[in-house]
Amino acid sequence: MRYFLGWSRKKIASGLLVTSVLFVGACSSGEVGSNGGSSGSGSNSGQVIRIAIGTQDQVINTAVGGATVRELELLEKHLPTDGKYEGVRYEIEWSSYTSGPPITNKMLANQLDIGLMGDFPAVINLIKFQQEAKDANSVFVGTLAYSPTGAGNAVVVPKDSTATSLADLKGGTVSVPFGSAAHGMLLNALADAGLDPETDVELISQAPEVGGASLRTGQIDAHADFVPFGELFPFRGFARKIFDGAQTGVPTLHGIVVRTDFAEEHPEIVVAYLKAILEANQMFREDPEGISAQIQEWSGVDKEVVYMFLGPSGLQPLNPTIGEVQVNSLKNSIATLTKLGRLDNPVDPAEVTNWIDESYLLQAMEEMGLDYDEVVATAEGYQISGEDALTGEAITDxxxxxxxxxxxxxxxxxxxxxxxxxxxxxxxxxxxxxxxxxxxxxxxxxxxxxxxxxxxxxxxxxxxxxxxxxxxxxxxxxxxxxxxxxxxxxxxxxxxxxxxxxxxx
Structure with missing residues (x-):
């Protein structure tokens, strides 16, 4: 049994505790959950639990929940070791992809338990599990980073291009990773600009690294992509941004989806992973330059670009919660995909609320002694402050x-x-x-x-x-x-x- 958005936070948190204990009791008499002490039997010695996580190292929105957790071994720090987990050996498998769709394919094949991806890929993931999977569904358990206006997705052109707006791309070739959050943004933006994506431009699918090479060599007129490439390519000097996803005013996010069979069998592990993300978020806020430099080493994305997205007053707040804006982002993704005929079987956007479960995050906060509202306020209030480095005056705006x-x-x-x-x-x-x-x-x-x-x-x-x-x-x-x-x-x-x-x- 799961509790979804709409229940009080108190009910959700306590619900997970009860569910966890009942599940453990049903699985093995004499054992209790990881919050309730040790069975002392050592009967789990030699048992191996796989935790397979698919991330996108170059997508800065997933960098704190992906590379940072992996490289600093924060998940290992929070994994349960008592109760039904006493004596088990964890086999953590990390794999990185260039976009969300391959992660969904691996999750459907039961080769990944947890996936990190953008809003459009996430709803496709949720829908595919509902419509195609026989042994499990997937559930959206938390946000990595988000923008209430759509900042992060962008359209860039070669540095010397004369184009200054999407209208200037009529008759041109535009590449984008198909099935990505940027793909959805581009389809919306072209329509808003009065361009038919089917006839007015030639859309081709290119991964970020291919799109970047195509921009350098002038093989395409524009490239649309997600975080961080709309900023990374201009920073590296070979592209210029002509459209920012924030111009759509439509929220966007990257978040966490989990196979329900894994979450139901190992709720404590999902909680542990979310605790690792909460700690990683705090570490980044305490030392944004230092963690940005480390993420550069792990991902190859320049530290200045990482800082631009996730640092103070950055483009993407590290808010792990699933509030109204995040829900609307997922709903809008379904509505857009349906409108553009990109879903084989239409889905009511309201269905997304049935695929969201914030209880694991609430349990993680409770175990870490964190208050939900304070977590939100800290993330949203992470702004440039202090004294002016030239004059010493206070930075008030x-x-x-x-x-x-x-x-x-x-x-x-x-x-x-x-x-x-x-x-x-x-x-x-x-x-x-x-x-x-x-x-x-x-x-x-x-x-x-x-x-x-x-x-x-x-x-x-x-x-x-x-x-x-x-x-x-x-x-x-x-x-x-x-x-x-x-x-x-x-x-x-x-x-x-x-x-x-x-x-x-």
Missing amino acids: PKQAAQFWVQGEETVRSFASIGNMVKALVELQAEGQAANVMFVHDHNNGWKLFAENSYFVSNGDQVAAFLIEADAQTYAASNGGQITAFRGLQDLYAARLPLLAGAQR
Whole structure:
């Protein structure tokens, strides 16, 4: 028996405890669950329990629940060792994939017990288990990271492309990993832009690494992808973002699906895995630069891109809960796939609530002494704060703040405004140093942006950043400001501060 969303949190948490004890009692007399002590019989000695987890190492939304848990051995730390688990040997099998659909195939074949994937692949996973599997279903047990607006998915073009909007792609070739969260975003976005995905563009399926190579060689006009490639490819200098998933205003997420037969037989292991994720989330918030650097080693994704997504005021909060926004993300995925004819058998989006079970997460929080509402508040309140690295003033508005990461330094420097950041950067360069990356936020929407790939409007000391050129033009027309690229902004500030390298020291 499972308890789903809609039940009180107290009932859900206690329900798992009761279910676990009843299950253990039915399986073996004389043993109790992992929360209730040891049987002392040692009868499980030699028993092997497989825990097979499919992750996506290069997908930064899964990096904390995947590579971080794996490499820091956090799951091993939380696995039960008493009661029915006394004397057992755990065989943890990790495998990484480029997208969610292969993970679903492995789960259906009972080769994976737990899968980490985006919203569109997750609902396909849930639906396929309902419609095709004979021996088990799958259940959505928690979120890894999410965006309430859809930030993270993106469409990029080659660096020297003249395209500035999706409308400019008419008649062109666009690649995307079919069946991914980005695929769903692209189909929606093209339709919103007045383009028919079947006739106005040629859609081809390419994994991220293939799409990146195709962008470099000019074999495609655009590539749509999920976290982190819409930021990673521009950061590496061969692509430019023309559409952000946040422009859809439709929430997106990556989360955790589990085979129900595994969850029902080993609820304590599912709880242990979620405890490992809760600990990994906390470790990241305590040392975002350090964990970002480690994730770079484990995944090959540049630490600056990891930090952009998951650091303070990042694009994707590490909120493990399944709230209304997360549920709506899954419902919308079903509705979109149905509307576009991508499901063989239509499914009522409301069905998704029957495939969600937050009880394992609630039990994990209870065992770790965590309060549900505080976990949510901590994740959502993880914003840029502290003092301006140039002036010492308090940073009171994270969405007006800016940051840069100096080459060779372990921590990011934060500033209360874009102007202060640029002044500090000019000083830094005058001293012969350089920054790996500069971060700003979209003036209208608060999205975190790479400064070098943004449009700016300056009017005296007032500077605003924008992802979309048209937004910058509208803002400039309203306040009389000047539109410039980041390089031009630096030159403007350098001209105002001719004595930086000398007299001001």
